Amino acid sequence: TEKRLLRLGFDLHDGPLQDLADLAAEVRRLRDELPQLARARDRQRLTPRFEALEERVVALDGALREIAQSFSGATSTQQSLDWVLRCQVVAFMKKSDIGLKLDVHGSLEFLTPSQRIAIFRIVQEALSNIHDHSGATSARIRVANTSKGVEVDIVDDGDGFDVDKTLIGAARRGRLGLVGVAERVRMLGGTFDVRSAPGSGTRLELTLPRWTGATGLQGHDS
Ligand SMILES: Nc1ncnc2c1ncn2[C@@H]1O[C@H](COP(=O)(O)OP(=O)(O)OP(=O)(O)O)[C@@H](O)[C@H]1O
Ligand SMILES: [Mg+2]
CATH class of the missing domain: 3.30.565.10 (Histidine kinase-like ATPase, C-terminal domain)
Structure with missing residues (x-):
C-alpha cells in the first residue's frame, strides 16, 4: 500500500495537475482576450467572473498539489x-x-x-x-x-x-x-x-x- 500511495501521488502530479495547469492557462487567455471579444458593458460584468474562476483554479491546484505531496511525503520511509x-x-x-x-x-x-x-x-x-x-x-x-x-x-x-x-x-x-x-x-x-x-x-x-x-x-x- 505504501508503494501504491506513492504511485498515486505521482499519478496525481502527472495527470490531473498537468490538465489543471492547461485549464488555468486557457482561462487566463480567455480573460486577456475579453477586451476584443466583448462589448464594454459586458466586459465589466465578465472580468470579475473570470478572475474568480482563475482564483478557484489556482486554489484547486494548490489543494491537489498538497495532496500529491502528502502522499509522497508521508509514505517515504526515510522521512x-x-x-x-x-x-x-x-x-x-x-x-x-x-x-x-x-x-x-x-x-x-x-x-x-x-x-x-x-x-x-x-x-x-x-x-x-x-x-x-x-x-x-x-x-x-x-x-x-x-x-x-x-x-x-x-x-x-x-x-x-x-x-x-x-x-x-x-x-x-x-x-x-x-x-x-x-x-x-x-x-x-x-x-x-x-x-x-x-x-x-x-x-x-x-x-x-x-x-x-x-x-x-x-x-x-x-
Ligand atoms: N474539531 C471540531 N470542532 C467542532 N466540530 C467538529 C470538530 N470535528 C468534527 N466536528 C463535527 O463533527 C462532524 C463530523 O466530522 P467528520 O470529520 O466525521 O465529517 P465532516 O468533516 O463533516 O466531513 P468529511 O470529514 O467527510 O469531509 C462535522 O461535520 C462537525 O459538525
Ligand atoms: Mg472531517
Missing part, C-alpha cells in the same frame, strides 16, 4: 514522522489564523509504515475539521512514545459538538472523516476516542500498540 508532522503544522499555519502547537515526546522510529501513515492521515483529518468546524483560536497536537506504543491527542478550544448525535448524522450524509479514523485505528489494533461537548472544545485521543510481529521481532509491514 521521520516527526518531520512530516512539522510540515503539516506549517501548512496549517499558512492557511489558518488558529494557533497550532506540536509536541513530540520520545522517538517515533519504532512505528511501522502503516502506523506512520495512519497517524499522518488522522492528524490531517483532525486539522481539516479544526479548520472547517471548530471555531477554535488555538489547538495542540501531542504525540508521545509510551511503554505500550504511541499516544496521539489533538485538542482544540473551539465550539465543540454533541459527539454521538453529530457522528450518526454525519455518517448518514456520507461524511466519514472521524468514522473513517475510528475504523483505521481499529484495523491497526489501537483505540480511538472523541471527547467533545457544545461549548467545551474537542479532544481526539488515540493509541496504537507497539508492533512486535508474530516472532517478537520489530514488524516491518508493507
